Amino acid sequence: MIARGSDIITRYGVWSQTVSVNVNNPESGLHQVNIINPTDGVTISGTVSIRISVKLAG
Incomplete structure (x- = not known):
């Protein structure tokens, strides 16, 4: 990730x-x-927390 x-x-x-x-x-x-936050295209600055969701297979 970058x-x-x-x-x-x-x-x-x-x-x-x-x-x-x-x-x-x-x-x-x-x-x-999936990356939930920040959303695609949003402008951010400083330190930002990243929220993800995971759907397990099976």
Whole structure:
């Protein structure tokens, strides 16, 4: 996961550090993960909490 934003002074794109999440559990099937907050296209600043929802397979 990465986040992209614009520096308010220079207007240059700013990227967050990359966060990797790996799950290796083929017996459980594929789960569906959705980002609930922040919503797509919303403008944010500062530190932001991310909310997700997970629908378990099976």
